[in-house]
Amino acid sequence: MPPLHFAQRMDHVQPNAIGELLKFGADPELISFAGGYPDGTLFPTRQLNEVFQVAILERGAQSLQYTVSDGDPKLRNQLAARVTRLGTPCAVENLLILQGSQQGLDLVAKMLVDPGDIIVTESPTFLGALIAFNPCQPRYVGIAMDEHGMKTDELERQLKAGVRPKLLYTIPEFQNPSGVTMTAERRAHLLALAKTYDFTILEDTAYRELRYSGEAPPTLKSMDSEGRVIMLGSFSKILAPGLRLGWAVATAEVIGRLGLLKLAADTQCSTLNMAAASLFMERHDLDGHVQVLRAAYLRKKELMLDMVRRHFPQEVRCTDPDGGLFTWLTFPRGFDTARFLREQALGKAKVAFVPGAGFFPQQEEANHARFNFSGQPDEMIIKGMAALGALAKEQMAHP
Amino acid sequence: MPPLHFAQRMDHVQPNAIGELLKFGADPELISFAGGYPDGTLFPTRQLNEVFQVAILERGAQSLQYTVSDGDPKLRNQLAARVTRLGTPCAVENLLILQGSQQGLDLVAKMLVDPGDIIVTESPTFLGALIAFNPCQPRYVGIAMDEHGMKTDELERQLKAGVRPKLLYTIPEFQNPSGVTMTAERRAHLLALAKTYDFTILEDTAYRELRYSGEAPPTLKSMDSEGRVIMLGSFSKILAPGLRLGWAVATAEVIGRLGLLKLAADTQCSTLNMAAASLFMERHDLDGHVQVLRAAYLRKKELMLDMVRRHFPQEVRCTDPDGGLFTWLTFPRGFDTARFLREQALGKAKVAFVPGAGFFPQQEEANHARFNFSGQPDEMIIKGMAALGALAKEQMAHP
Numbered sequence A, B: 001m002p003p004l005h006f007a008q009r010m011d012h013v014q015p016n017a018i019g020e021l022l023k024f025g026a027d028p029e030l031i032s033f034a035g036g037y038p039d040g041t042l043f044p045t046r047q048l049n050e051v052f053q054v055a056i057l058e059r060g061a062q063s064l065q066y067t068v069s070d071g072d073p074k075l076r077n078q079l080a081a082r083v084t085r086l087g088t089p090c091a092v093e094n095l096l097i098l099q100g101s102q103q104g105l106d107l108v109a110k111m112l113v114d115p116g117d118i119i120v121t122e123s124p125t126f127l128g129a130l131i132a133f134n135p136c137q138p139r140y141v142g143i144a145m146d147e148h149g150m151k152t153d154e155l156e157r158q159l160k161a162g163v164r165p166k167l168l169y170t171i172p173e174f175q176n177p178s179g180v181t182m183t184a185e186r187r188a189h190l191l192a193l194a195k196t197y198d199f200t201i202l203e204d205t206a207y208r209e210l211r212y213s214g215e216a217p218p219t220l221k222s223m224d225s226e227g228r229v230i231m232l233g234s235f236s237k238i239l240a241p242g243l244r245l246g247w248a249v250a251t252a253e254v255i256g257r258l259g260l261l262k263l264a265a266d267t268q269c270s271t272l273n274m275a276a277a278s279l280f281m282e283r284h285d286l287d288g289h290v291q292v293l294r295a296a297y298l299r300k301k302e303l304m305l306d307m308v309r310r311h312f313p314q315e316v317r318c319t320d321p322d323g324g325l326f327t328w329l330t331f332p333r334g335f336d337t338a339r340f341l342r343e344q345a346l347g348k349a350k351v352a353f354v355p356g357a358g359f360f361p362q363q364e365e366a367n368h369a370r371f372n373f374s375g376q377p378d379e380m381i382i383k384g385m386a387a388l389g390a391l392a393k394e395q396m397a398h399p
Helices: A008-012 A017-026 A045-058 A073-085 A100-112 A127-136 A152-160 A184-197 A252-266 A271-283 A286-311 A337-349 A378-397 B008-012 B017-026 B045-058 B073-085 B100-112 B127-136 B152-160 B184-197 B252-266 B271-283 B286-311 B337-349 B378-397
Strands: A095-098 A118-123 A139-146 A165-170 A200-204 A229-234 A246-249 A326-330 A368-372 B095-098 B118-123 B139-146 B165-170 B200-204 B229-234 B246-249 B326-330 B368-372
Touching (some): A008 A127, A073 A246, A100 A165, A100 A200, A100 A229, A100 A246, A100 B252, A139 A152, A152 A184, A184 A200, A252 B252, A271 B271, A286 A378, A337 A368, B008 B127, B073 B095, B073 B246, B095 B252, B100 B127, B100 B252, B139 B152, B184 B200, B246 B252, B337 B368, B337 B378
Parallel strands (some): B118 B139, B165 B200, B200 B229
Antiparallel strands (some): A095 A246, A229 A246, B229 B246
16 A cells, blocks of 8 residues: 555544543443443433434424534524523524534634644643644643642743743533532633733533532633633533534634534534434423432442542542542552553453543643543442452552 | 634635525525435435434433444444445445544545645535635645546646645546536546555545436445545435434545544544434335435436426536436526526525535636535426526526
């Protein structure tokens, strides 16, 4: 075969952990805490079957056909109204429907980032965001977090030292992977810095509705008087990821540009899935379903944290998030979670998790791991975490 | 609002006709021959409802969940077997499932094209392909066609003169917009040129199965001994565009790279839609359904061509394609179809079509128009084309 001449951006598009990890999720032998999987037993299948049936049998000539690139007009209206009701004013021209919020990460980077431009992220940050941004060949600046979220003082220090970001990416609630939530004060500080230093904020709210305790700070978008914030949302965690539906909220100008990129990338989302989501919102109780998820995931979180405390070595710390799907484990320095996964966990405990190193945009730290608590049945959380804890104890006692 | 600092590629991403034209399709007042719409009354709704019901009610915990980025493994296997059976040898590792073949246009350009690289297309070519390629900031070289497809002699002349393409894009069957099919001889010539001048061929087979007359030449991919051809296929025209499912066929190495770009762009296609398509192929007769479409569209094509002959001015020529969804009308030089659409057709005849100018990658020609014959009921083809023909006669008599 002739050698292939790839575009330069392909140097930044390399095989990575997340693809492999999603494959772990498909292996029935394994107890996987790796993916960001919602609990499949809680999908509202009866209601979804009903709305798909209506969409196909009563409206199939429309809902199986092409539609406009910006998304089903009715669903756009419903989502804009819902986003507004949940605290972030949003008209229909401020909302674009996407192939999951992942597509928003891709399109926003395409819209704003030239090779060499700086993207600031939390450190650690969502691996999928780095994967989405990489083809635009950015440089990354990672800002550390504490229990109040991104350290905006540290960000300010870097900005004063001359760092000039084009884009700042944040998951302000129940951050992936850390589980941490940014306080209202930090949010206000971040917006002030964005104004002073003229950068765009990409706010990923994929987990925001899955709050189990505490009060929700306002979204960055709702505090944004300048049109500096692009907010992403998703049906994946509150309804079903298999539908591949998310949305972006921004100024009409930005939505127009993102819409052009969406048209270029894949024409449109599934007309049928949009029609079904619209019917679901019309005929069923999405808020009520989210309440069911909250109660279930709170219980699962408590169970997982309890298992960590009971079975893992005392030196292993974990975050206790107010919501979302993940807890972040920190092992003693020198402990390599990727090696532990590969050499111990997968083979001996038949357990998968995500080693933390890949979540760091700059200096990787090897001693963390992300655990998802929503995707596995209780008995698998108990079995998997007990086995893994025992292995970790053994490994740390006899490294 | 602060000024936005867009990436350079956004200079190449401008509002264009296709988005507006898809909106025409949604206006119930209008008879639209603009979109590439299949006949919505022929969607196999009963069978699709059945397979969605099975996917949701019997397998919902899997089919509403995340899955692997390369696509539902079972569907990949089924499609690879079907592609092979239809004449293009394909193993499962040679096939990637996409969000419609449009996503293949985006990902292949991303994989290969740096700013300034040359993409060769037929002239005219599919507007959506130009839209997909534009963010990669290519230069275009358009090669004219005759009734045997792209003039590969003209291509060879340009190659000998020093043109060095990175990528050549072709729709070898029932080309969009012209309806023309490339002969087997031209295909062989094109492959020889690709070998000599070392470029990749992107073969778009979206319409290939919709053949109404004549013998099918082999696919370029089936004639490709070197791994130079990337072939795209789609469920949009043979099952339903609202599912947003297509695929790429290429070497395992290329599929691996495209899979990384797919992961970055949107994680995966809809798990549910892939599961339903897989069940449809397992339980129902996709080939038989394609036969139904062939018979129906042949009849519609004959009806539309008959209306053109009977009602349009004699000087207006149209292609008579052996398949696909489009005929290409050529008006006398000096006639501007975009102006005719805007000032006459939309308002007076309530008819939409696509003016030809946007399909040209380089020098635009104003006197062509693309008409879709598959999407409208017979009575609308009759009514719309009669009204439009009368208007065209009036316009050409009194310009």
